[in-house]
Amino acid sequence: xxxxxxxxxxxxxxxxxxxxxxxxxxxxxxxxxxxxxxxxxxxxxxxxxxxxxxxxxxxxxxxxxxxxxxxxxxxxxxxxxxxxxxxxxxxxxxxxxxxxxxxxxxxxxxxxxxxxxxxxxxxxxxxxxxxxxxxxxxxxxxxxxxxxxxxxxxxxxxxxxxxxxxxxxxxxxxxxxxxxxxxxxxxxxxxxxxxxxxxxxxxxxxxxxxxxxxxxxxxxxxxxxxxxxxxxxxxxxxxxxxxxxxxxxxxxxxxxxxxxxxxxxxxxxxxxxxxxxxxxxxxxxxxxxxxxxxxxxxxxxxxxxxxxxxxxxxxxxxxxxxxxxxxxxxxxxxxxxxxxxxxxxxxxxxxxxxxxxxxxxxxxxxxxxxxxxxxxxxxxxxxxxxxxxxxxxxxxxxxxxxxxxxxxxxxxxxxxxxxxxxxxxxxxxxxxxxxxxxxxxxxxxxxxxxxxxxxxxxxxxxxxxxxxxxxxxxxxxxxxxxxxxxxxxxxxxxxxxxxxxxxxxxxxxxxxxxxxxxxxxxxxxxxxxxxxxxxxxxxxxxxxxxxxxxxxxxxxxxxxxxxxxxxxxxxxxxxxxxxxxxxxxxxxxxxxxxxxxxxxxxxxxxxxxxxxxxxxxxxxxxxxxxxxxxxxxxxxxxxxxxxxxxxxxxxxxxxxxxxxxxxxxxxxxxxxxxxxxxxxxxxxxxxxxxxxxxxxxxxxxxxxxxxxxxxxxxxxxxxxxxxxxxxxxxxxxxxxxxxxxxxxxxxxxxxxxxxxxxxxxxxxxxxxxxxxxxxxxxx
Amino acid sequence: xxxxxxxxxxxxxxxxxxxxxxxxxxxxxxxxxxxxxxxxxxxxxxxxxxxxxxxxxxxxxxxxxxxxxxxxxxxxxxxxxxxxxxxxxxxxxxxxxxxxxxxxxxxxxxxxxxxxxxxxxxxxxxxxxxxxxxxxxxxxxxxxxxxxxxxxxxxxxxxxxxxxxxxxxxxxxxxxxxxxxxxxx
Numbered sequence: 004x005x006x007x008x009x010x011x012x013x014x015x016x017x018x019x020x021x022x023x024x025x026x027x028x029x030x031x032x033x034x035x036x037x038x039x040x041x042x043x044x045x046x047x048x049x050x051x052x053x054x055x056x057x058x059x060x061x062x063x064x065x066x067x068x069x070x071x072x073x074x075x076x077x078x079x080x081x082x083x084x085x086x087x088x089x090x091x092x093x094x095x096x097x098x099x100x101x102x103x104x105x106x107x108x109x110x111x112x113x114x115x116x117x118x119x120x121x122x123x124x125x126x127x128x129x130x131x132x133x134x135x136x137x138x139x140x141x142x143x144x145x146x147x148x149x150x151x152x153x154x155x156x157x158x159x160x161x162x163x164x165x166x167x168x169x170x171x172x173x174x175x176x177x178x179x180x181x182x183x184x185x186x187x188x189x190x191x192x193x194x195x196x197x198x199x200x201x202x203x204x205x206x207x208x209x210x211x212x213x214x215x216x217x218x219x220x221x222x223x224x225x226x227x228x229x230x231x232x233x234x235x236x237x238x239x240x241x242x243x244x245x246x247x248x249x250x251x252x253x254x255x256x257x258x259x260x261x262x263x264x265x266x267x268x269x270x271x272x273x274x275x276x277x278x279x280x281x282x283x284x285x286x287x288x289x290x291x292x293x294x295x296x297x298x299x300x301x302x303x304x305x306x307x308x309x310x311x312x313x314x315x316x317x318x319x320x321x322x323x324x325x326x327x328x329x330x331x332x333x334x335x336x337x338x339x340x341x342x343x344x345x346x347x348x349x350x351x352x353x354x355x356x357x358x359x360x361x362x363x364x365x366x367x368x369x370x371x372x373x374x375x376x377x378x379x380x381x382x383x384x385x386x387x388x389x390x391x392x393x394x395x396x397x398x399x400x401x402x403x404x405x406x407x408x409x410x411x412x413x414x415x416x417x418x419x420x421x422x423x424x425x426x427x428x429x430x431x432x433x434x435x436x437x438x439x440x441x442x443x444x445x446x447x448x449x450x451x452x453x454x455x456x457x458x459x460x461x462x463x464x465x466x467x468x469x470x471x472x473x474x475x476x477x478x479x480x481x482x483x484x485x486x487x488x489x490x491x492x493x494x495x496x497x498x499x500x501x502x503x504x505x506x507x508x509x510x511x512x513x514x515x516x517x518x519x520x521x522x523x524x525x526x527x528x529x530x531x532x533x534x535x536x537x538x539x540x541x542x543x544x545x546x547x548x549x550x551x552x553x554x555x556x557x558x559x560x561x562x563x564x565x566x567x568x569x570x571x572x573x574x575x576x577x578x579x580x581x582x583x584x585x586x587x588x589x590x591x592x593x594x595x596x597x598x599x600x601x602x603x604x605x606x607x608x609x610x611x612x613x614x615x616x617x618x619x620x621x622x623x624x625x626x627x628x629x630x631x632x633x634x635x636x637x638x639x640x641x642x643x644x645x646x647x648x649x650x651x652x653x654x655x656x657x658x659x660x661x662x663x664x665x666x667x668x669x670x671x672x673x674x675x676x677x678x679x680x681x682x683x684x685x686x687x688x689x690x691x692x693x694x695x696x697x698x699x700x701x702x703x704x705x706x707x708x709x710x711x712x713x714x715x716x717x718x719x720x721x722x723x724x725x726x727x728x729x730x731x732x733x734x735x736x737x738x739x740x741x742x743x744x745x746x747x748x749x750x751x752x753x754x755x756x757x758x759x760x761x762x763x764x765x766x767x768x769x770x771x772x773x774x775x776x777x778x779x780x781x782x
Numbered sequence: 783x784x785x786x787x788x789x790x791x792x793x794x795x796x797x798x799x800x801x802x803x804x805x806x807x808x809x810x811x812x813x814x815x816x817x818x819x820x821x822x823x824x825x826x827x828x829x830x831x832x833x834x835x836x837x838x839x840x841x842x843x844x845x846x847x848x849x850x851x852x853x854x855x856x857x858x859x860x861x862x863x864x865x866x867x868x869x870x871x872x873x874x875x876x877x878x879x880x881x882x883x884x885x886x887x888x889x890x891x892x893x894x895x896x897x898x899x900x901x902x903x904x905x906x907x908x909x910x911x912x913x914x915x916x917x918x919x920x921x922x923x924x925x926x927x928x929x930x931x932x933x934x935x936x937x938x939x940x941x942x943x944x945x946x947x948x949x950x951x952x953x954x955x956x957x958x959x960x961x962x963x964x965x966x967x
Binding site for chain 1: 807808811812815816819820829832833836837838840841842904905908920924925927952955956959
């Protein structure tokens, strides 16, 4: 390698040995093993691929990363449960489940959370989910052919809306236990059926009866590969489905029978699209590294199709493939997009009719001539066939005759290359639904004028990353990594949540902590290098001040910024990853110049005060930008005396990143709990630096929280099999005094954050799916 | 209707059972992993995509044709498709090239973000301004350590074209690298 580009080579790393072995074991499983004589003592990969040797230490029981992937699957199972429990949903408002009931009712949504007793070791068997908030985050949109209905596919299901009122969903489609779709929902041409796929299975949702029908592509479930593309014939009688291997099945919708199975590709291929033509006699396939392949129904009704495909647009074949196609309204033209060009082909002959350059000169100028817009796939013809729309960093409407374009929806400000997001035109082209890729906000835009007719962000709530109760326990503040922070009122469940807007108007950088100022009760957030105090009542910002300059040269907010208030509210500590410091603000003063605490062995990635407010614990990880970059990696917990800010202790028995730390809230207690990347969940005595107990070392702790009196420790965990397959998820409760596991509630808990209310009566769990659950004890 | 010539990809497949998958695995897995590492700048995701690639390769093994490509090229084709598949999926996180201002942590929680090594974050920053093709070539060159010839074969462009792109991109990245470098004690 040229020394000149060593700066690029340095990022190469050998795979983790655990990963190599774990994947090897996974591929060795069963009769269908990849290897003839699998052995865990097989040669170990080195960085450059030459064989090394496996060290003698035993293999880990599972691999953390695969565990995370497996955890995702388990998480999705929970979403299914949530989806079921939220069906049908008459209101967009959060749903309150009545005690001891799994199905919400309209009446129940109007109830307030009853006064619950504190959660204790004695009443854990009565713990139940009281409420669930959130509708997940948007993944795709589809418009019914008559333009009356929008189907929004989110992380927790499919929500059906009237296109005239995006504020309230009509109902939710039941996706069963696993709401993950491999193909986005599509409507049949008559609008009566919504088709979607989950892994290898195809489902037809009847919009009238609200019943689902499953189509099996093969009687052998093991032989089914995940479907990546679907297309319905215009009369709805045929369904074409392509799996990731490139195998295309043509099925009879009425009977579910497979009429033909075709594979035109010699290996895995990325299939961009399948499209029937207007009379259902042709199926056009676009894929990476392939020209357009056009199947004709030579044998009638596609039964046992054995014809030769036509090859159109051979010169369009490219590495990326033809990224999107469509038919002109009269069926005479195929429109194909390749990078920054759109090509119209004659359907009958395959000959090129015209070619339109999508390049935006302004963008070329920005990038120094090195590129242009393009790459996006979505193409739509106007009903009259005179225009088409392209989506990339902008939504543009093109006139076919002149090749001129007008910008209907601008891209993300300041980023000319950012993908705009999802777009769907109403069938009459009067309106277009646009989901901004950055904010995930859904907008209805008038195609003629560009005016925004309606917008909503009910689904704009991704993985919940910060969660807190207000001290009166009447409200829950939840912040997601989509940058939306909402305040839900538990005593008025029908009320729409208060959305805290970024005062600068730009999207939040996401997932930052939210705290309650113990003195003022204001929500404290850190957004783009500014600390903001926000009123939980109005959502208005009441005070803001900037963080110190970290000297990284990066825009404000690039980094890791943990925050914590001392229990008395006097001190606000903020970790600054840019220069490995912690800024300490004295809230008893009007002065906003902090005391700077320098961390000499890494950066603080989490911090917390003890209950007495006498110690500040910093969770230390290797630096990202600061002075210790390049030094020896250090993981641990540093303890500082509040006031003098001298380091008074360290917990150093960590060899991996820590997940979270928390002091016991019990006054006088020196107990600290840690979760780390090696799945160790540990209780420490910070008074002597000794570990009190290893609570677990064989589960993934997704989140944990002490009860307010410090007697209980709740943890949401995933449990895996030896090969990393997710087995189950549990909500565990430990007796802190004895360190014994009291109980484990089975279920699915893709928790990312947990917190108890101040009175200990409610346990709030923020989920990775963008939902928030409130648990409590009922009589 | 014009009947076109049968495409090359429809030619008869060749049975090949002599692939030493164990050797392939240990030889190619680190390259595939590092290709993804450079492509997505996320260790966990790189591992997931590596696993997906090998699973796909194994399932599609009967489709491999020795007469069409070297096995490594075939494997990297699957890896590239796997990456393309990933980038085409609607993501809950904003892609790096979609929002540089969010690139460092991709909207992840603090605790999760810091579990990514610092160099991955620097890599993510470095590659933010590249387009998809440039980033892929960088990943193949510096992640997978493929030769320009192999990259050219894989991308079906000329070797000189690969060299030209690499030269231009590396020059640009080096400039940015120098400008952004923070003095270390």
